[in-house]
Amino acid sequence: MHNDGPKSTRRGLPLGLARRGFRGRITTIEVGSGAHGLAAIELERRLLELGFVEDASVEVLHEGPLGHDPIAVRLNDTTIALRRREAMAVFVT
Amino acid sequence: MSVATERSASHFALVGTPNSGKTALFNALTGGRQKVANYPGVTVERKTGAIQTPAGNRVILIDLPGTYSLRGRSPDEEITRDVVLGHLTSEPTPDLLLCVADATNLRVALRLVIELKKVGRPLLLVLNMIDIARRRGIDIDLVKLSAELAVPVVTSVAVRRGGTEELLRCIDELIPAAQIHRENTWSPPSNSDLRAAQRESDRILNLAVGLPRRPDTLTTRIDAMLLHPVGGLLALLFLLFIMFQAVFAWARPLMDLISEGFEAMGGLVHDVLPDGLLQSFIQNGIISGVGNVIVFLPQILILFLFILLLEDLGYMARAAFLMDRIMGGAGLHGRAFIPLLSSFACAIPGIMATRVIDNRRDRLTTILVAPLMTCSARIPIYTLIISAFIPDKPVWGVVRLQGLVMFGLYAAGILSALGVSFVANYFFWRDNATPPFMLELPNYKIPRLRSVVIGVYTRAMMFLKRAGTTIFSMMVLIWFLASFPRPPLGATDPAINYSLAAVIGGWIEPLLAPVGFNWQISVALVPGMAAREVAVAALGTVYAIEGGKEAAAQIGQALAGKWSLATALALLVWYIFAPQCASTLAVIKRETGSWRWMAITFAYMLALAYVAAFITYHVSAALMG
Numbered sequence: 001m002h003n004d005g006p007k008s009t010r011r012g013l014p015l016g017l018a019r020r021g022f023r024g025r026i027t028t029i030e031v032g033s034g035a036h037g038l039a040a041i042e043l044e045r046r047l048l049e050l051g052f053v054e055d056a057s058v059e060v061l062h063e064g065p066l067g068h069d070p071i072a073v074r075l076n077d078t079t080i081a082l083r084r085r086e087a088m089a090v091f092v093t
Numbered sequence: 094m095s096v097a098t099e100r101s102a103s104h105f106a107l108v109g110t111p112n113s114g115k116t117a118l119f120n121a122l123t124g125g126r127q128k129v130a131n132y133p134g135v136t137v138e139r140k141t142g143a144i145q146t147p148a149g150n151r152v153i154l155i156d157l158p159g160t161y162s163l164r165g166r167s168p169d170e171e172i173t174r175d176v177v178l179g180h181l182t183s184e185p186t187p188d189l190l191l192c193v194a195d196a197t198n199l200r201v202a203l204r205l206v207i208e209l210k211k212v213g214r215p216l217l218l219v220l221n222m223i224d225i226a227r228r229r230g231i232d233i234d235l236v237k238l239s240a241e242l243a244v245p246v247v248t249s250v251a252v253r254r255g256g257t258e259e260l261l262r263c264i265d266e267l268i269p270a271a272q273i274h275r276e277n278t279w280s281p282p283s284n285s286d287l288r289a290a291q292r293e294s295d296r297i298l299n300l301a302v303g304l305p306r307r308p309d310t311l312t313t314r315i316d317a318m319l320l321h322p323v324g325g326l327l328a329l330l331f332l333l334f335i336m337f338q339a340v341f342a343w344a345r346p347l348m349d350l351i352s353e354g355f356e357a358m359g360g361l362v363h364d365v366l367p368d369g370l371l372q373s374f375i376q377n378g379i380i381s382g383v384g385n386v387i388v389f390l391p392q393i394l395i396l397f398l399f400i401l402l403l404e405d406l407g408y409m410a411r412a413a414f415l416m417d418r419i420m421g422g423a424g425l426h427g428r429a430f431i432p433l434l435s436s437f438a439c440a441i442p443g444i445m446a447t448r449v450i451d452n453r454r455d456r457l458t459t460i461l462v463a464p465l466m467t468c469s470a471r472i473p474i475y476t477l478i479i480s481a482f483i484p485d486k487p488v489w490g491v492v493r494l495q496g497l498v499m500f501g502l503y504a505a506g507i508l509s510a511l512g513v514s515f516v517a518n519y520f521f522w523r524d525n526a527t528p529p530f531m532l533e534l535p536n537y538k539i540p541r542l543r544s545v546v547i548g549v550y551t552r553a554m555m556f557l558k559r560a561g562t563t564i565f566s567m568m569v570l571i572w573f574l575a576s577f578p579r580p581p582l583g584a585t586d587p588a589i590n591y592s593l594a595a596v597i598g599g600w601i602e603p604l605l606a607p608v609g610f611n612w613q614i615s616v617a618l619v620p621g622m623a624a625r626e627v628a629v630a631a632l633g634t635v636y637a638i639e640g641g642k643e644a645a646a647q648i649g650q651a652l653a654g655k656w657s658l659a660t661a662l663a664l665l666v667w668y669i670f671a672p673q674c675a676s677t678l679a680v681i682k683r684e685t686g687s688w689r690w691m692a693i694t695f696a697y698m699l700a701l702a703y704v705a706a707f708i709t710y711h712v713s714a715a716l717m718g
Binding site for chain 2: 042053054067069077080
């Protein structure tokens with residue numbers, strides 16, 4: 001949870017920065033030190049509960065009308081809406 | 094319902110992820126035989142219903158709030174956990190768990206099944222909406238799925254007649270097994286437990302479920318329009334316009350019919366009974382008290398019809414997606430949009446509609462600000478004062494001053510609601526984290542009329558039974574205050590001037606004098622607690638103008654001669670904020686399950702009203718010299 005710098009290329013792109021049309025696979029769920037409303041472990045747990053686990057496929061389907069936020073993500077066979085702030089914890093390639 | 098009286102019946106619980114069609118299945122199984130109440134001490138809805146199986150067994154079914162895990166992170170999810178684990182003293186531990194899953198979306202549901210197995214209760218996995226799954230070419234090997242999970246599996250179609258026959262047969266078979274309980278080994282899953290369970294679920298899915306080569310794209314295609322940054326917002330606005338029209342305008346004839354009916358009934362009582370206390374109690378206390386409650390029913394029915402249709406269709410989550418950022422600026426949840434919009438018609442259905450917001454904190458903020466939206470009951474007061482005091486002259490060419498003032502009053506309501514929600518977030522929830530916005534966007538589905546009708550019916554009954562009793566007793570209290578003691582023989586002033594309302598008006602008059610209210614206004618505010626528009630008639634009564642609502646124009650003329658403009662403006666501003674509605678307060682008490690939130694709403698609205706009216710009175714008095 002503390003290896004922010006050098007590992008980031010291996011971890012891939014944070015889903016929170018992906019634009020509409022992005023397709024990929026989840027490499028890891030890692031909650032950074034950003035200003036989250038939730039404790040890191042709790043946010044990770046909620047993402048896991050919705051099915052965000054390593055190796056699941058993702059596709060950014062839609063973006064919200066203001067500031068392209070929140071995003072709607074196709075996650076295997078379900079569609080999940082979440083804010084980019086929380087999506088920063090999901091890394092994809 | 095106590096354990097003792099239901100000893101012969103088995104207790105089964107419906108558990109499932111959100112959007113699994115659990116409620117539709119519950120409606121299909123129990124039909125109209127449902128009881129809706131609250132769990133003691135919390136605002137979570139407790140839904141139970143009895144079913145008679147083909148073999149003649151009686152099963153009490155309880156519908157538990159949807160959850161992704163037994164961990165319990167909201168009051169709703171805690172209820173699910175506590176009932177499943179048998180931690181609630183008020184609830185018998187379920188003999189069997191019916192785990193409902195959307196057959197088209199098994200991935201997360203299977204992880205929940207894996208978690209539920211640890212509870213040690215017999216389990217049955219119900220693959221709901223199996224018809225949609227088959228139509229889409231999703232091929233589920235029930236035998237393999239059941240073997241891999243070590244849990245019996247049955248299919249159902251909640252929305253079709255006969256779609257639950259298989260499930261009922263299965264329930265009969267499982268009743269003997271439901272007596273056997275294994276040890277409960279459940280503990281809150283850690284993050285690595287969750288990962289492991291999800292991997293296991295994905296492994297089983299790979300073995301037992303064949304997905305079609307081309308995935309269903311209908312929902313994606315519809316979303317390309319309805320979630321489009323511009324088109325989606327336009328579609329939402331159009332939908333809200335229709336909804337607003339329906340709640341506001343379509344309900345009007347029905348509401349008029351109801352109030353005319355009650356007025357006619359009151360008139361009949363007036364003619365039949367001799368003048369006196371009994372006549373006044375039945376006519377003004379009971380009949381108009383009940384009428385004042387029932388008159389909201391058409392709005393509530395129409396609003397909930399829309400909400401349940403949109404929810405079942407799968408659109409509500411999309412509306413929240415579109416509005417999240419826009420509402421979020423003021424600290425409101427995207428889902429707060431529809432309750433707040435309905436509050437323009439009446440805060441009561443609006444507050445009841447906050448049930449669509451699952452997070453308690455977001456829901457309470459919405460309830461807190463909903464009464465600030467300009468409801469239709471304010472319109473008679475606004476029109477009365479505006480037409481009496483504001484000159485009807487044009488400003489900037491086409492816009493007229495009276496209309497501009499009306500618009501200003503609406504805008505003030507909206508802006509103050511946003512401001513209060515912002516402040517409330519700062520004050521009440523400073524220590525709590527902002528709840529993240531994460532929700533599933535379910536596939537679009539055609540709603541089934543029967544399920545929607547059952548939903549609307551239970552809401553209507555709940556409103557009539559629970560809120561009706563509280564609101565009604567407040568109405569009787571207000572009648573009592575306005576009618577006792579009776580005027581002495583040979584009294585020349587209107588009867589209300591001798592009543593307790595006048596006494597209370599006398600007490601509060603010194604408090605209201607600084608905001609420019611005279612003795613008559615203070616007295617009229619007391620019966621005006623029944624509903625805002627009642628204040629118009631009450632002012633008429635106090636100024637001894639006969640004719641009730643029809644006499645509004647006369648009342649206006651009388652007021653124009655008696656009040657200063659500063660007083661009139663102060664009263665207008667007072668009505669933007671003042672909690673002058675006993676019914677709204679009663680519904681807040683009912684929906685939040687606590688006197689505390691009712692008291693907070695009353696206090697902050699009163700404080701805002703007082704301060705705003707004070708400023709308005711003194712500034713306008715000073716400007717007018």
